Amino acid sequence: MRHKRLGGAMAVTAVMATAMAAGTVGPATATGRTTGPTGPVDGVWRVDGYGTVLSIADGHLREYQTTAISCVPGEEAVRTAPGTYRTEDGTLLTVRPQGTLHIAGSTGDRVLRRLAALPSTCDRTLPDDPLTAFDVFWQTFEENYPFFADKGIDWQAVRDTYRPKVHEDTTKEELLALLDDMVAPLYDAHVSVSDGDRRSLPHFRPGTTSRPDLLDSRAKEHIVRRDLGGTEPQEFGNGRISYADLPDGQGYLRISGFAGYDRGDRTYAGQLAVLDRALDTVLTRERTASLQGLIIDLRVNGGGDDALGLHLAGRLTDTPYVAYRKRTRDTPPQAVRVEPARHTPRYTGPVAVLTADTTFSAGETFTQALIDRPGRTVRVGAPTQGVFSDVLERSLPNGMAFLLPNEEFLTRTGRTFDITGIPPHLPAPVFTEEEFRQNRDSAFDTAAAALKR
Numbered sequence: 001m002r003h004k005r006l007g008g009a010m011a012v013t014a015v016m017a018t019a020m021a022a023g024t025v026g027p028a029t030a031t032g033r034t035t036g037p038t039g040p041v042d043g044v045w046r047v048d049g050y051g052t053v054l055s056i057a058d059g060h061l062r063e064y065q066t067t068a069i070s071c072v073p074g075e076e077a078v079r080t081a082p083g084t085y086r087t088e089d090g091t092l093l094t095v096r097p098q099g100t101l102h103i104a105g106s107t108g109d110r111v112l113r114r115l116a117a118l119p120s121t122c123d124r125t126l127p128d129d130p131l132t133a134f135d136v137f138w139q140t141f142e143e144n145y146p147f148f149a150d151k152g153i154d155w156q157a158v159r160d161t162y163r164p165k166v167h168e169d170t171t172k173e174e175l176l177a178l179l180d181d182m183v184a185p186l187y188d189a190h191v192s193v194s195d196g197d198r199r200s201l202p203h204f205r206p207g208t209t210s211r212p213d214l215l216d217s218r219a220k221e222h223i224v225r226r227d228l229g230g231t232e233p234q235e236f237g238n239g240r241i242s243y244a245d246l247p248d249g250q251g252y253l254r255i256s257g258f259a260g261y262d263r264g265d266r267t268y269a270g271q272l273a274v275l276d277r278a279l280d281t282v283l284t285r286e287r288t289a290s291l292q293g294l295i296i297d298l299r300v301n302g303g304g305d306d307a308l309g310l311h312l313a314g315r316l317t318d319t320p321y322v323a324y325r326k327r328t329r330d331t332p333p334q335a336v337r338v339e340p341a342r343h344t345p346r347y348t349g350p351v352a353v354l355t356a357d358t359t360f361s362a363g364e365t366f367t368q369a370l371i372d373r374p375g376r377t378v379r380v381g382a383p384t385q386g387v388f389s390d391v392l393e394r395s396l397p398n399g400m401a402f403l404l405p406n407e408e409f410l411t412r413t414g415r416t417f418d419i420t421g422i423p424p425h426l427p428a429p430v431f432t433e434e435e436f437r438q439n440r441d442s443a444f445d446t447a448a449a450a451l452k453r
Contacts, residue, residue: 040097041083044118047101048111049328050392050406051144055118056095061085064122065394067139071122072395090267105268105305106390107336107365108326126397130170133396134163137179137193140394144406146329150419151186158182172400176200179402189360190387190405205386205421208357215358216256216300219431223254223297227444236278237261237271243282249292250451253282255312258362259304268305275308279315280344288347293451297354299381299430299443303361306390313369314341318348323369325410333410338369350376352447355422356430359384365409367422372412378450381430381443383421426450 045054052074053064063074077085077093085093092104100109126132138159148155162182166175172195179193180200189202204210224232233244233254240261242254261274294316310323318340325333340346355367364384370377389405396402408416417423428443429435435442 039082041095044115045095045099045101045112046115048113049331050110051140053115053118053122054095054101054112056085061093061095064118065140066119066121067136067143069121069139070126070136070397071119072126072136072397074393074395090265092268105271105307107306107310107323108334111331128398129168130166130175130398131163131168133175133398133400134166134179136396137394137402138163138182140392140402141183141404144329144392145186145404146389146406146408147186147188147419153185172398173198175398176400188387188405189385190389190391191403193400193402195400205357205419208385212300212302212358212360215431218436219300220254220256222431222436222441223444226439227441228252234281236281237274238263241275241278243278246295246448248448248452249290250448251282251287251291251294252297253294254297255363256300257302257304258306258308258366259302268307271305271308272311275311279312283315283345283347285345288345291347291349293350293352293448294347295352295354295444295447295451297444298359298363298367299354299356300358301360301363303363306362306365309362309366310336310338310369311341312366313338313373315344315346316348316351316370317374318346319374321372321374322412323372324365325412326407327410328406328408338373348375350451351378352451353377353379354381354430354443354447355379355384355424356382356443357385357421358430359421361385361387364388364417364422368409368411368417371422378426378447379422379424380426380447380450381424381428383423384417386417386419386421388416388418 042056047054051066053066055062055064059079061077065072065074075087077087080086083095085095087093094102095112099112101112102109142155162178165178176193176195176198183191184203187203187205189204192202193200209215224230228244231244233242235242238260240255240257244252246252259271262270313323317338320337320339323336323338325335327333351370353367353370359367365388367379367384387405388409389407391403392406394402394404408418410416426446428446430443
């Protein structure tokens with residue numbers, strides 16, 4: 001029960017996302033085990049739009065991953081304060097009696113609706129045979145995946161093609177390959193299938209960089225040598241955040257991920273503390289007053305916690321505004337806002353954002369959060385990868401697992417950049433072999449020139 005977090009270029013490890021509205025008490029139509037409320041949030045709750053049911057009692061929270069045909073037990077969490085629960089990996093969940101759930105590191109809240117009992121499907125243990133695993137996998141995508149129509153995928157036809165290939169003696173290795181073949185045409189980097197240490201490779205948008213994990217160190221060396229004149233930048237957060245002053249009063253802020261800043265404390269609070277220390281060092285009162293422009297480099301950004309990106313956006317405005325809206329197939333859009341940072345200097349001058357097809361996930365939601373930023377903001381480079389949603393982490397009855405997105409991120413006008421990625425205002429080559437060979441960085445040069453206008 002975690003939000004997305006891509007600690008490296010594509011190391012997806014976490015799940016769950018958000019949607020917000022007033023909670024209501026649903027009718028007592030479910031059958032099965034009952035959990036009588038013993039506290040303000042105790043009882044059984046359905047998480048609207050996320051295929052999840054929560055059972056809360058006696059200081060413990062238990063997740064159930066549900067579809068019309070299945071109920072698979074998920075993560076557990078222990079109460080640390082009234083209404084607050086901590087999962088095994090340290091993620092904090094806040095359950096409010098009014099009917100909302102907040103997950104630290106994710107943006108917004110999601111709707112909770114009380115149930116009289118767990119769904120009747122939770123009363124039985126599912127068989128662990130390959131056919132049952134296939135059916136749960138297919139049904140989970142059928143109920144949650146938002147982009148079949150946009151991608152021209154007939155999911156029922158996919159079922160008709162692949163289910164006859166599954167038999168009682170199908171091995172997990174064979175099933176993993178088959179399930180991966182099913183979802184490969186989605187070309188969605190937020191979709192994967194795993195069995196223990198075996199994990200399917202990500203399927204990137206066609207025509208985009210196939211090995212972003214190999215690009216980061218090469219790009220970093222190129223930037224230091226070519227763009228920064230050999231001067232090493234200040235580094236923070238295990239090197240994922242770096243800053244350097246540029247000629248003509250400009251600044252350069254490179255962020256290679258919105259996670260992994262503190263390996264000793266992997267919680268959202270731990271990552272936020274490191275980010276704040278970095279920003280306090282970089283965006284001083286003197287520097288924010290004198291900067292003539294700021295380049296924010298996200299060209300190799302593996303994603304992480306959306307809330308960290310929103311927090312950074314709050315350092316770049318004096319005016320609150322809507323960053324984006326989120327929705328699932330079953331919930332209305334929820335507005336997610338950027339609030340100006342309090343009690344700290346803020347930079348409100350011109351910003352140039354460098355992006356590429358190796359800008360993923362939280363790197364993309366941060367880019368989207370700057371679209372309506374008050375003040376001048378220009379995007380330079382190439383379109384982002386096009387995977388915005390938090391990720392649902394699901395288990396199969398045979399012990400295998402898989403990830404899928406279930407949200408759309410919308411602009412003020414209702415547009416989504418899922419699938420296509422966010423386009424730049426000023427297109428420029430990004431880390432091509434020709435750029436490396438000829439010692440060029442066209443995107444960086446274009447951004448620096450744009451900030452002077």
